[in-house]
Amino acid sequence: xxxxxxxxxxxxxxxxxxxxxxxxxxxxxxxxxxxxxxxxxxxxxxxxxxxxxxxxxxxxxxxxxxxxxxxxxxxxxxxxxxxxxxxxxxxxxxxxxxxxxxxxxxxxxxxxxxxxxxxxxxxxxxxxxxxxxxxxxxxxxxxxxxxxxxxxxxxxxxxxxxxxxxxxxxxxxxxxxxxxxxxxxxxxxxxxxxxxxxxxxxxxxxxxxxxxxxxxxxxxxxxxxxxxxxxxxxxxxxxxxxxxxxxxxxxxxxxxxxxxxxxxxx
Amino acid sequence: xxxxxxxxxxxxxxxxxxxxxxxxxxxxxxxxxxxxxxxxxxxxxxxxxxxxxxxxxxxxxxxxxxxxxxxxxxxxxxxxxxxxxxxxxxxxxxxxxxxxxxxxxxxxxxxxxxxxxxxxxxxxxxxxxxxxxxxxxxxxxxxxxxxxxxxxxxxxxxxxxxxxxxxxxxxxxxxxxxxxxxxxxxxxxxxxxxxxxxxxxxxxxxxxxxxxxxxxxxxxxxxxxxxxxxxxxxxxxxxxxxxxxxxxxxxxxxxxxxxxxxxxxx
DNA sequence: CAGTGGTCTAGACCACACT
DNA sequence: GTGTGGTCTAGACCACTGC
Numbered sequence: 155x156x157x158x159x160x161x162x163x164x165x166x167x168x169x170x171x172x173x174x175x176x177x178x179x180x181x182x183x184x185x186x187x188x189x190x191x192x193x194x195x196x197x198x199x200x201x202x203x204x205x206x207x208x209x210x211x212x213x214x215x216x217x218x219x220x221x222x223x224x225x226x227x228x229x230x231x232x233x234x235x236x237x238x239x240x241x242x243x244x245x246x247x248x249x250x251x252x253x254x255x256x257x258x259x260x261x262x263x264x265x266x267x268x269x270x271x272x273x274x275x276x277x278x279x280x281x282x283x284x285x286x287x288x289x290x291x292x293x294x295x296x297x298x299x300x301x302x303x304x305x306x307x308x309x310x311x312x313x314x315x316x317x318x319x320x321x322x323x324x325x326x327x328x329x330x331x332x333x334x335x336x337x338x339x340x341x342x343x344x345x346x347x348x349x350x351x352x353x354x355x356x357x358x359x360x361x362x363x364x365x366x367x368x369x370x371x372x373x374x375x376x377x378x379x380x381x382x383x384x385x386x387x388x389x390x391x392x393x394x395x396x397x398x399x400x401x402x403x404x405x406x407x408x409x410x411x412x413x414x415x416x417x418x419x420x
Numbered sequence: 421x422x423x424x425x426x427x428x429x430x431x432x433x434x435x436x437x438x439x440x441x442x443x444x445x446x447x448x449x450x451x452x453x454x455x456x457x458x459x460x461x462x463x464x465x466x467x468x469x470x471x472x473x474x475x476x477x478x479x480x481x482x483x484x485x486x487x488x489x490x491x492x493x494x495x496x497x498x499x500x501x502x503x504x505x506x507x508x509x510x511x512x513x514x515x516x517x518x519x520x521x522x523x524x525x526x527x528x529x530x531x532x533x534x535x536x537x538x539x540x541x542x543x544x545x546x547x548x549x550x551x552x553x554x555x556x557x558x559x560x561x562x563x564x565x566x567x568x569x570x571x572x573x574x575x576x577x578x579x580x581x582x583x584x585x586x587x588x589x590x591x592x593x594x595x596x597x598x599x600x601x602x603x604x605x606x607x608x609x610x611x612x613x614x615x616x617x618x619x620x621x622x623x624x625x626x627x628x629x630x631x632x633x634x635x636x637x638x639x640x641x642x643x644x645x646x647x648x649x650x651x652x653x654x655x656x657x658x659x660x661x662x663x664x665x666x667x668x669x670x671x672x673x674x675x676x677x678x679x680x681x682x683x684x685x686x
Numbered sequence: 687c688a689g690t691g692g693t694c695t696a697g698a699c700c701a702c703a704c705t
Numbered sequence: 706g707t708g709t710g711g712t713c714t715a716g717a718c719c720a721c722t723g724c
Contacts, residue, residue, distance in 0.1 A: 185713090241690095451694090
């Protein structure tokens with residue numbers, strides 16, 4: 155409990171208004187709700203509350219952190235808009251997860267040109283290979299590792315209704331994913347990010363994608379069932395866990411003859 | 421002023437707490453701040469405050485709408501996260517605009533592979549053609565017009581440092597853009613959406629893009645300086661103004677040899 | 687019914703920008 | 706200094722969920 159967030163004089167009971175902490179300490183100023191946000195984040199990271207769990211009520215957290223409920227509320231609000239937490243009125247606030255139907259394909263932006271996500275049926279996953287090797291320079295750089303550090307390389311194909319749509323190659327840091335094998339991956343029915351959560355305690359929180367148009371090489375053409383030279387979408391994704399720690403590098407090739415990559419701008 | 425937001429008994433001076441309006445009128449329930457949001461939106465739409473303008477202070481708006489400052493604040497908060505308003509501490513709250521350097525390329529996601537947006541220099545715009553014609557069925561459908569309604573078709577090329585990168589075709593509804601000519605477009609130095617704001621009072625608020633990989637046809641290949649068959653990114657954008665009214669359909673072809681389309685997932 | 691998140695208010699004070 | 710947005714509190718009541 156406790157850990158009251160940084161008060162200069164802890165004996166300030168009626169300290170209404172103001173920031174409630176050391177005010178003008180030159181370089182850093184951070185509002186209370188930001189500090190609360192960091193504390194909650196730390197608990198998430200430490201695994202105090204796991205994906206899918208309900209976290210303590212706003213009132214409880216307010217008591218724990220010695221702030222008002224409104225301040226906790228603002229912290230949770232931001233974590234909820236960042237998709238780290240999910241609020242459910244009347245029930246509570248929960249740690250977001252990739253395991254639920256609703257958020258299952260949160261990071262997959264490839265949609266059918268006609269119809270909805272649902273009526274194309276579930277994604278059919280096939281693991282092509284899973285190897286343990288030493289990180290090439292570029293992979294290491296992006297995953298914030300050193301060249302030659304142990305990494306896992308996974309290659310897989312996704313299909314919808316029997317038609318292959320995506321072939322992708324994943325690079326994962328060896329440390330956090332120790333024990334991952336092709337059997338683990340192949341036996342799993344659900345989304346890969348859900349497996350990462352349950353088996354390795356790694357939760358993907360955000361990602362950045364770089365998209366290009368390329369021509370299919372022989373390998374990709376075979377796996378996707380198109381002619382060599384066929385135009386494909388190249389999607390390079392760097393996914394991050396808590397604290398902006400890079401945890402996965404993924405390079406996918408998407409067929410876009412009957413599907414498209416959807417993006418919202420605002 | 422006034423327009424107090426829907427009170428059952430207007431004689432409720434000390435009506436603290438609660439929603440402040442007709443509570444359980446079965447079908448619709450909308451919190452006060454939502455109603456305020458709608459009212460502000462209406463003023464934006466009506467042009468009471470124009471892009472770049474400062475809107476009244478939270479305190480003033482609270483008085484005008486007969487609610488507390490906190491309620492106005494929450495309404496403005498949401499409008500700010502939707503990028504309709506911009507808050508500037510110490511200065512005021514302003515109507516967002518595409519005319520400022522900071523938000524100039526807000527909807528353009530094509531970035532150089534190496535280096536920053538700045539060190540590639542400004543976009544060089546060349547209008548290829550601007551025609552007035554009757555909307556084809558598909559264009560009409562997307563712009564919520566009737567087939568055959570008057571529309572404008574604009575074709576242009578964007579280049580960076582002399583190298584063409586984008587060729588795109590725009591469809592605009594004839595009504596709101598009455599008077600738009602190739603001269604207007606060609607003479608303009610700034611971003612097109614800024615011109616739309618100042619000359620036609622049309623502000624683009626959000627957009628949806630559908631992205632595919634395609635092969636360059638003869639026409640595009642010539643304009644972009646690549647060989648026919650070269651893989652290009654096809655970006656189809658539908659842009660909306662206030663109230664989700666579609667106002668522009670744009671189909672662009674992007675060269676992605678030295679650039680990529682960037683997207684953030686969360 | 688109790689518990690949780692959601693809304694609203696009123697008032698205080700801080701941080702920032704301009705004059 | 707004045708005016709703006711930003712933070713924080715305390716307390717009230719509403720809306721939803723599940724026992």
